[in-house]
Amino acid sequence: MAHVSCFCGGVTQNVRPKNPIASNNTALSLCHCNTCRHTTGLLCTSYLPIQEPEISTNLRIFRTSGKSARYFCRICGCHVFRTQESNGGEAEWGVATGVISRTDDDVIGEVKFIDHRHVSDTKDGGIAKWIPFGDKERVSKEADGSENESAQSTSLEAACACGTVRFHLTRPDAASLVPRRNYPDLTHSYCETAASILSNVSDEKWWVRGRKYLAGTCTCQSCRLTSGFEIQTWAFVPRANIFIQIPDGETAAVNIPLDFDSLPSGILQSYKSSPAVTREFCGTCGATIFWHETEDTEVIDVSAGLLRGSDGACAESWLEWWKDRVSFVEEVQSGRNGPFANAAKNLIDTLSIGMKGELVNQSAK
Structure with a gap:
């Protein structure tokens, strides 16, 4: 189980990862698509695949397309769930990684952010250019004048x-x-x-x-x-x-x-x-x-x-x-523990160093 909660506590519950296996790591991606950026206001998002969750009355739904929807807290605005229809017509659910406060470590295993998705939507690489993992070609700038x-x-x-x-x-x-x-x-x-x-x-x-x-x-x-x-x-x-x-x-x-x-x-x-x-x-x-x-x-x-x-x-x-410091970097693990807290710290450490240019082209090595 993974315990999730938004800031105000209006959405608080346990969810089940879609494929809980103790022997393997959990790999996560950062998504930079236009839909994610414009529905959240952030430059990237990340979701953990889960089994279908309980949808409380404090969640408001926004349908980004006929096959995809986002669920956010109607009180504090926190994005919590996403669902999208697979090619086979099955609903695939995800929970926003930032709301995960703790998990059963023996079920999740080690958690790592390893890849970027839809970077081409950003035109300039977005925040992916400061988080150099995955395919470097997908974080290259598209010069178009x-x-x-x-x-x-x-x-x-x-x-x-x-x-x-x-x-x-x-x-x-x-x-x-x-x-x-x-x-x-x-x-x-x-x-x-x-x-x-x-x-x-x-x-x-x-x-x-x-x-x-x-x-x-x-x-x-x-x-x-x-x-x-x-x-x-x-x-x-x-x-x-x-x-x-x-x-x-x-x-x-x-x-x-x-x-x-x-x-x-x-x-x-x-x-x-x-x-x-x-x-x-x-x-x-x-x-x-x-x-x-x-x-x-x-x-x-x-x-x-x-x-x-x-x-x-x-x-x-x-x-x-500003590339010298990530604001409130000391709070990256506040209010959370376990593998997702560790993964978040590793991600922000990579961002902090990447913004200073010390990891440029690491993905090419």
Whole structure:
């Protein structure tokens, strides 16, 4: 059995792996397809094949196609299950690996992430280029000239899979430099940095990187259990540079500056993961959208898997990715134990080193 739970506990149960065998290892893949990225807001997902689970009333279903569906918690937005029809017509079930807190070790065996799937959908290799295992040809960049086009653009579109949430970003401008915000754990480890430094007394506008915004990876327990997966990816963008699309009649829509207080109902669903933090997700498809401080909404964490940059999933003509540290890497095993906790740590260790360029082309060796 594997015990699974989302962040809020609205979905908590035991599930049975599809092929529990004690003598073999359990091999997992990271999926980078457009559907996974846009239904979750993350750059990749991972599922463990399981037998058909119990579907509680706290799960909401989103059908990505006639043969595939995702199940997420209607309270905190965490993705929990996926089902897709096999060629033989049988339903194949999977549970998001990030919600697995413990397992029967003698049934699962050793767990390893070993491969990437559908990397070609990313156009630029996505996060797979920093996790060098599997087939290196599938993580090579597809040069098609779109990078130059995207670099010149003044607007970057973003949307969840169902299209309920649509918005765009604009390039940094004078308004981008008005907010103040403490340093994030991404750039300054909270467990190793003095509060006097974290408070950013010099008022550095660290989120603006020339014509780009800072972006990074996070493995904190809260992000894992509100998304369902091992690696969250955030872009830090001032609210003044986010324009959200709202319906205006039956066929038209308008783009307005993002304002959580005046936003019409039905576009974003909010969840307070702590008294000081509010997260937004799409109530229709479950995609993670935003993270922000409850009382300070001037600089927003935007879920990078929603971005539709013409140069690729990492939108590197718009984002400068922080590669020196994975945010809250110390929490990768928090609240979990056993083989999945070990597999997650190995995965994030590989990511941490890969982002620094120390494992480039390892897969070719």
